[in-house]
Amino acid sequence: MDSREVAAVLAYTGRLDPRTIRTGTGEARDQIAQWQELLNDVPFATNHGWDIREAIRAHVLDSPYPILPVDVARRWRAHRRDRLDRHTDPIPAADPDDPAAWRAELLRARNAVAAGVAAPSTHRQITGEGSPRDIEERLRAIGSCIPPAVRAELTRYRPAHAAREAAVARGVPDALGVRCEWCHAPAGTPCRQRRASPDGTAKGNAVRATPHPSRIDLAAAS
Numbered sequence: 001m002d003s004r005e006v007a008a009v010l011a012y013t014g015r016l017d018p019r020t021i022r023t024g025t026g027e028a029r030d031q032i033a034q035w036q037e038l039l040n041d042v043p044f045a046t047n048h049g050w051d052i053r054e055a056i057r058a059h060v061l062d063s064p065y066p067i068l069p070v071d072v073a074r075r076w077r078a079h080r081r082d083r084l085d086r087h088t089d090p091i092p093a094a095d096p097d098d099p100a101a102w103r104a105e106l107l108r109a110r111n112a113v114a115a116g117v118a119a120p121s122t123h124r125q126i127t128g129e130g131s132p133r134d135i136e137e138r139l140r141a142i143g144s145c146i147p148p149a150v151r152a153e154l155t156r157y158r159p160a161h162a163a164r165e166a167a168v169a170r171g172v173p174d175a176l177g178v179r180c181e182w183c184h185a186p187a188g189t190p191c192r193q194r195r196a197s198p199d200g201t202a203k204g205n206a207v208r209a210t211p212h213p214s215r216i217d218l219a220a221a222s
Contacts, residue, residue: 001052005044006036013056019066038069042076046116050079080114087113087120159209160190173219175211182212191215 001009010031014021022028045051055075059067092105112118146154155162164176176188183192191208211219 001036001039001042001044003032003036006032006039009039009044009052009056010035012053013067016057016060017066035069038073039076042073043116048083048116048119050076050116052076083113083116083120084110086122088122090121160207163210173216173222175216175219178215178219178222180212180215181218182214185215 022031043050052072055072056067059071089106089109092102094101094105096102113120164174168174179187180191183194185191191211193206193208
């Protein structure tokens with residue numbers, strides 16, 4: 001801000017808080033010089049969310065102490081940090097093989113956002129509505145978010161799940177859709193391979209790749 005803007009800011013501040021008013025000519029001149037020194041890089045207002053009058057008014061409402069120029073400067077810096085934190089660098093139009101031009105365009109965009117000249121740029125994936133059309137077309141083509149080749153590779157790591165998918169594909173009732181009366185596995189959980197120890201207690205708890213036959217019969221009868 002220049003000296004005229006600083007004088008206008010001090011006049012506005014004096015109307016809200018008379019304690020900041022300086023009646024002497026020399027005191028008023030020194031006050032303007034002090035405020036301009038600390039607020040030299042602070043704009044009076046921007047097109048995107050900053051108005052120094054709002055910052056002054058907020059301080060008068062929130063603090064019992066007279067406002068100082070550093071209070072305004074700190075609010076402006078916090079405002080800048082917030083804008084830059086919400087900004088995502090768009091891909092520059094400059095040639096990627098020209099690092100100097102690429103970097104210069106990024107810096108111009110960031111400085112414009114920090115100064116309030118431009119609005120922060122956000123990710124299109126975050127602000128856009130719905131999924132991109134190419135993703136929807138791929139899901140319709142393969143029928144699942146897991147491609148068939150990847151699903152085949154995962155078979156050896158989850159045999160119970162693979163056996164369940166194969167049974168459903170053959171039209172066989174889903175055995176895991178019911179509770180197993182033999183090992184008491186709940187619906188949706190693979191059966192457990194349990195053995196009885198000589199004293200009659202259960203021994204072992206390994207996951208079975210296939211459901212117990214009684215569970216298959218129960219699913220078919222359901």
